[in-house]
Amino acid sequence: MKQMDERVVSTGGNGSGRPSRQINVVLRSSESYASTSSSAQALESEPVAVAKPLSANDPFLEIGRELDSMVGLDNVKLLIYEIYALLQISRMRSDAGLTGGSHVYHMIFTGNPGTGKTSIARIVAKLFNKMGVLSKGHMIEVERADLVGEYIGHTAQKTRDLVRKALGGVLFVDEAYSLARGGEKDFGKEAIDTLVKAMEDHRNQFVLILAGYPLEIEHFLLTNPGLPSRFPIQIDFPDYSIDQLIQIAELMAKDRDYTLMPQSVFKLRQHLMQEKTMTMFAFSNARYVRNVIEKAFRHQAVRLLNQYPTGSPGKQELMAVRPEDLKWEK
Ligand SMILES: Nc1ncnc2c1ncn2[C@@H]1O[C@H](COP(=O)(O)OP(=O)(O)OP(=O)(O)O)[C@@H](O)[C@H]1O
Numbered sequence: 657m658k659q660m661d662e663r664v665v666s667t668g669g670n671g672s673g674r675p676s677r678q679i680n681v682v683l684r685s686s687e688s689y690a691s692t693s694s695s696a697q698a699l700e701s702e703p704v705a706v707a708k709p710l711s712a713n714d715p716f717l718e719i720g721r722e723l724d725s726m727v728g729l730d731n732v733k734l735l736i737y738e739i740y741a742l743l744q745i746s747r748m749r750s751d752a753g754l755t756g757g758s759h760v761y762h763m764i765f766t767g768n769p770g771t772g773k774t775s776i777a778r779i780v781a782k783l784f785n786k787m788g789v790l791s792k793g794h795m796i797e798v799e800r801a802d803l804v805g806e807y808i809g810h811t812a813q814k815t816r817d818l819v820r821k822a823l824g825g826v827l828f829v830d831e832a833y834s835l836a837r838g839g840e841k842d843f844g845k846e847a848i849d850t851l852v853k854a855m856e857d858h859r860n861q862f863v864l865i866l867a868g869y870p871l872e873i874e875h876f877l878l879t880n881p882g883l884p885s886r887f888p889i890q891i892d893f894p895d896y897s898i899d900q901l902i903q904i905a906e907l908m909a910k911d912r913d914y915t916l917m918p919q920s921v922f923k924l925r926q927h928l929m930q931e932k933t934m935t936m937f938a939f940s941n942a943r944y945v946r947n948v949i950e951k952a953f954r955h956q957a958v959r960l961l962n963q964y965p966t967g968s969p970g971k972q973e974l975m976a977v978r979p980e981d982l983k984w985e986k
């Protein structure tokens with residue numbers, strides 16, 4: 657029977673001088689963590705906090721803080737930590753005269769709308785930059801219309817130009833499956849072929865991340881048998897639970913110095929529960945929450961101007977998002 661390890665690695669709130677919450681990444685591995693030790697059983701039943709101390713100049717410090725500010729996504733956080741660990745150890749191995757091995761970091765992100773794919777891709781770009789894998793660490797975000805041209809040869813040229821712009825960073829292709837939409841004759845295929853060629857020609861000079869909704873990506877990979885093996889890292893971005901969506905809403909409000917009143921949180925929760933079940937396939941998760949919250953800020957502003965035609969509302973009033981500020985169509 658496979659024994660699962662659970663270790664909790666703390667990546668925040670240490671030595672940075674700035675208090676921060678911890679991201680508790682639960683590391684699971686199929687190999688025994690301490691098979692000879694009597695603590696192995698304890699590990700199985702209860703995660704043990706191994707607060708791995710990060711030095712002040714550790715490249716993961718800032719990345720950890722950014723990950724920390726994202727709600728949920730434990731599997732994603734874990735994978736990013738694994739990549740960091742691998743890069744760190746590769747460095748030590750090459751210092752010790754061992755083979756570093758060359759790794760391929762092209763990735764596929766699958767997940768419904770608004771599950772954090774673009775945000776995480778930016779963090780990944782930054783991590784690779786800090787670890788010396790990518791020289792610039794920027795991200796070029798493109799979709800079908802940016803890659804596909806209007807006549808034969810145009811697509812290859814457009815795609816090559818974008819790859820050139822992405823060198824030293826990440827090329828993030830959103831809704832990647834749409835490149836396979838039109839079949840053999842479609843210029844989308846030319847874009848795919850050009851991307852595949854660029855992966856060979858510019859090995860290790862950029863990281864390609866294809867993103868899309870799970871079913872469509874699956875279909876896309878089936879229609880391109882050569883593709884899956886070129887993307888050894890696949891990350892699934894699960895839908896957020898209602899509690900996580902509420903946490904995200906509160907975080908978004910807090911970041912901008914607003915407070916959601918308890919009744920507003922209640923109203924939002926009711927609405928999200930309804931919305932999530934009604935639009936199961938197209939529900940846009942954190943993006944939906946962001947839109948609702950931003951709309952609420954506007955409604956709050958209008959309400960306050962009406963309420964206080966002369967003079968300024970107090971600080972508390974300026975911060976409070978009241979239930980009547982939360983409005984939805986329908
Ligand atoms: N886990 C999270 N915690 C806090 N905010 C989040 C989280 N996930 C997403 N968001 C916020 O939700 C919005 C949408 O996220 P993002 O653009 O990364 O999602 P996406 O998966 O790329 O969506 P789409 O498929 O629609 O492009 C952003 O404003 C982002 O900051």
Ligand SMILES: [Mg+2]
Nearest residue numbers: 773774775830
């Ligand atoms: Mg996106």
